[in-house]
Amino acid sequence: MCCLRIVKPNHTSPTSSAAPIRSDLLSLDGVLAQGEVHVWHTEVTFQENVVNTRFRILDAAEQERASRFLVPAARTQFVLSRSFLRIVLGRYLAIEPVDVRFRTAKHGKPELADSSLQFNLSHTEGITVIALCRDWRVGVDVERIRENLKPLELAQRFFSKKEVDWLRAQPAAERFSAFFACWAAKESYIKALGDGLSMPLADFGIIPLGGNKKLELEIYANPGAARLWSVWQLDLGTGLRSALAVEKEGCTIRIGQWPG
Secondary structure, three states: OOOOOOOOOOOOOOOOOOOOEEEEEOOOOOOOOOOEEEEEEEEOOOOHHHHHHHHOOOOHHHHHHHHOOOOHHHHHHHHHHHHHHHHHHHHHHOOOHHHOOEEEOOOOOEEEOOOOEEEEEEEEOOEEEEEEEEOOOEEEEEEEOOOOOOHHHHHHHHOOHHHHHHHHHOOHHHHHHHHHHHHHHHHHHHHHHOOOOOOOHHHEEEOOOOOOEEEOEEEOOOHHHHHHOEEEEEOOOOOEEEEEEEOOOOOEEEEEEOOO
């Protein structure tokens, strides 16, 4: 669905302006410069011949998992997202997609065997997003804005008090969008940690801003730990809210759409 203080709405701080985010990845050439995080996104649409071709890229375990989906749309989403991950990683590892090998970390997060390349995947209806870098933990989340929920009720269950107060202050017409922006930011950090929900969602706060902006992470019980992280809000298109968390200060984020 990442700095010590919460940024209030409409507040401009030195860390939230002039974000080093560039939408200039034009080809999937596998070149990842030092200090960069690459974010690739692709549309997920059903085309039977494409799904069948991509299915053959998956390993036996992935194919077996795909066959268990009862809803065709969910199966298509899984096959296209997982094969897209293999295609992207294969380019950066300079190997064939079918040769990419994963292992499972302690809390179930997939990672590459014998490589410093770090990655994370997120998908929602119609889009898949992959973030990757070298050596640093990374997490990405993308959410499609929906209005079939009660944002304030959910926020009171999962958000920190500061985030709930911020959401309540948003205009009613913008509350759904604001909820998913905050949710995506929090999810990106939790996914980057890779520890499941060992840190409850209410134990840290990230207040969204508009556009491609660096956000302020606040870890209430350990403020100093927030200095290790950067959290960025990403603009990937209308109706979407997305965020990226990286265990690194001073990195450059480059975004590309595949195929270009």
